Amino acid sequence: MKAAAVYPDKKMLGVVADFAEPKLESPTGVKLKILNVGVCGTDREIASFLYGIPPEGSEYLVIGHECVGEVLEVGPEAEGLKPGDLVIPMVRRPCAHPECVACQAGRPDFCYTGDYRERGIMKMHGFMTEMVVDEVRYMNPVPAAIRNVAVLVEPLTIAEKALIQVRQIQQRLPWRSRSAVVLGAGPVGLLGALTLRLHGFEVTVYSKDREPNASADIVKAIGGHYISALDRTIDQMAADVGAIDLVYEAAGSSQLAFNVLRVLGPNGVFVMTGVPGNHGPMPFDTDAAMHNLVLKNQCVLGTVNAGKDAFEHAVTDLTEFYAKWPDAVNGLITGRFPIDDFAQPIQNQKGIKNIIEIAR
Ligand SMILES: [Zn+2]
Ligand SMILES: [Zn+2]
Secondary structure: OOEEEEEOOOOEEEEEOOOOOOOOOOOOEEEEEEEEEEOOHHHHHHHOOOOOEOOOOOOOEEOOOEEEEEEEEEOOOOOOOOOOOEEEEOOEEOOOOOOOHHHHOOOHHHOOOOOOEEEOOEEEOOOOEOEEEEEHHHEEEEOHHHOOOHHHHHHHHHHHHHHHHHHHHHOOOOOOOOEEEEEOOOHHHHHHHHHHHHOOOEEEEEEOOOOOOHHHHHHHHOOOEEEEOOOOOHHHHHHHHOOOOEEEEOOOOHHHHHHHHOOOOOOOEEEEOOOOOOOOOOOOOHHHHHHHHHHOOOEEEEOOOOOHHHHHHHHHHHHHHHHHOHHHHHHHEEEEEOHHHOHHHHHOOOOOEEEEEOOO
């Protein structure tokens, strides 16, 4: 069986030709045939050897954490799934510390210790291979209608977890806020824009590239606005939008994020999802920021990974996006590669979302 792997000690990428086919061992286990695996910034970091740890005793890590699979076989106690069903496996597995209330409560996405494992990232092989075995409780069924785009569910969970939390914060307001700015027009930003648009926000995507570009076309197809940072400064963008109720940051630039925090509106929520590189200290007006945070009832929120609730919302919303905006959703997947060429979209990022097609 083939598997796409990173060898951190040798600093190389390669296809493992004889990766052992996994066997169903637990009564609640599920065996999947992997269809598609998405490539994202995390894979690029792992492939640059900045991140990612192989399982104990292995010299390589099989990568891939954004996937859709088809059920081949289920254990006798794996309830709710049957061969032929499509599923999205979750990525993170709980830490083993009994004092971690988050992991004990089945929410490793809020793990306190950092000793969690993640498939394709941290001490567990991932999904960029032909077949995998996992536990039924980590599986999220998806309807056959979204088979071709279901690989987007996992990256969509970032926006869904954010929106769940934004809604909780906004319960403090007896009205629904409506105006959202998305920073960045990569896959995370665009999936955020789709989610916010579907849930009734006026959405403006603020990103580097000038129009025309494929991301701007998608934003406009869903009824959003696109503003290029080359044409409008942050203050001009804020003046165009009016009071900004929500900023969904998906650009990974701390300088951009904190500059935009300056123009967040009254009662606004600022959600950060990007992980910036370490570029050293930057000047920042802390007095002005604190002044705004307090006098405007603002909230800044960081979010990572996702729980079962976000996966369920992602499946429901992606199904709805696909029915409503099929061309926009198809347009998010800009490259499809065979497993033998998996390194290509990782080392040479082009387009919006690239995927590895393992089976059809
Ligand atoms: Zn990812
Ligand atoms: Zn934990």
